[in-house]
Amino acid sequence: MSVDELQSSAFIGTANRGYGQQAQEEILRLFGSPIKFTHLVPNEIFLFQLPVSKSEVILKLTTQEPMFLRHIQPVDAEFDWDGELASLQSWAIRSVQLDAQSKVAVQVRKTEELTTGISQGEYKQALDHILTETYATVPVAKGSEFIVSLYLVPGIAYIGVSKPEHNLSDWSGGAIRYRKEEGQLSRAKFKLLEAEQVFGLDLTQYKTALDVGAAPGGWTSLLLERGIKVTAIDPAKLDKDLLKNKNLTFHQKNAADVKLQDASFELIVCDMSWSPRQMGKLIKGLLPALITGGTAIITVKLMHKKAFQTVRELVGDLSPDLTVQKAKQLFHNREELTLFFIKA
Ligand SMILES: C[S@@+](CC[C@H](N)C(=O)[O-])C[C@H]1O[C@@H](n2cnc3c(N)ncnc32)[C@H](O)[C@@H]1O
Incomplete structure (x- = not known):
């Protein structure tokens, strides 16, 4: 048999x-x-x-x-x-x-x-x-x-x-291995590379993206490499070479204090190591800037022993605006997990 x-x-x-x-x-x-x-x-x-x-x-x-x-x-x-x-x-x-x-x-x-x-x-x-x-x-x-x-x-x-x-x-x-490039700004870039692969996304399809919590700039650099016009927000400094890129707009601020035009982005990414509930609230406030049918890629910090509850709460906080397509702890995630949403 x-x-x-x-x-x-x-x-x-x-x-x-x-x-x-x-x-x-x-x-x-x-x-x-x-x-x-x-x-x-x-x-x-x-x-x-x-x-x-x-x-x-x-x-x-x-x-x-x-x-x-x-x-x-x-x-x-x-x-x-x-x-x-x-x-x-x-x-x-x-x-x-x-x-x-x-x-x-x-x-x-x-x-x-x-x-x-x-x-x-x-x-x-x-x-x-x-x-x-x-x-x-x-x-x-x-x-x-x-x-x-x-x-x-x-x-x-x-x-x-x-x-x-x-x-x-x-x-x-x-264990997905990526080669570290010369001058790579952060290991965090691997997370977005892996998310692109695991969620079956083709980032070159997007024209505009908002990167919330962008410093030092690993994710922003990948989005720019994919030919996307990026708006990056972070109170911390972004890499100075990245700032020369004409497809980048940088707001050195807390994301809660930035005013964005409605429906101006096809993609929102967020990799803030922050309290999940506060991060969810912040993202919710930014969602009018995402077009209907737009994509959101969000890393959520996991509160240990409450991993499932943390994910459930974030998905609940962002619904019904965002519907989750896939949630996966990526190989490059540490005490965190990455979610892929579509705006309803
Ligand atoms: C893990 S790092 C992001 C790394 C980045 N994805 C990269 O590839 O280089 C988290 C960032 O979130 C930023 N951050 C935390 N709270 C924020 C807020 N309220 N608004 C904007 N950025 C915030 C921090 O300053 C920090 O630079």
């Missing part, structure tokens, strides 16, 4: 560090009990086993995507492992079936407790080698047809095969 026909399945779920519990709560809410959770990395990475088929789990998690579950990888087989590379290779080829010429990305992760002296890269290389030899697959990093995920802990190896779009992220563990 193939894994897809079984009425039970197992996956490894990954959340941002410290948010594993929230991700587990979301899974429980979607499927109900009995789900067996086993911690692999406390409050971050966990194995979950449930009496639901692999394909059903994937369908539900990809169509009703949880906010805190960043990545899943199926566990099709589990192996009591002696730590030897050769035994891992021979078990791996017995556990997976792949078509010749299919493009395969091997993703390997391991816990810190695994002290075999072999690096993640070396495991990956060994797997790539044996799969290519056995099945004549084509090893790729991006643009794969299938991902072979291997997760190693002391004494046990877990393996699974999936389509990249079924893992919630095609990056290993959902």
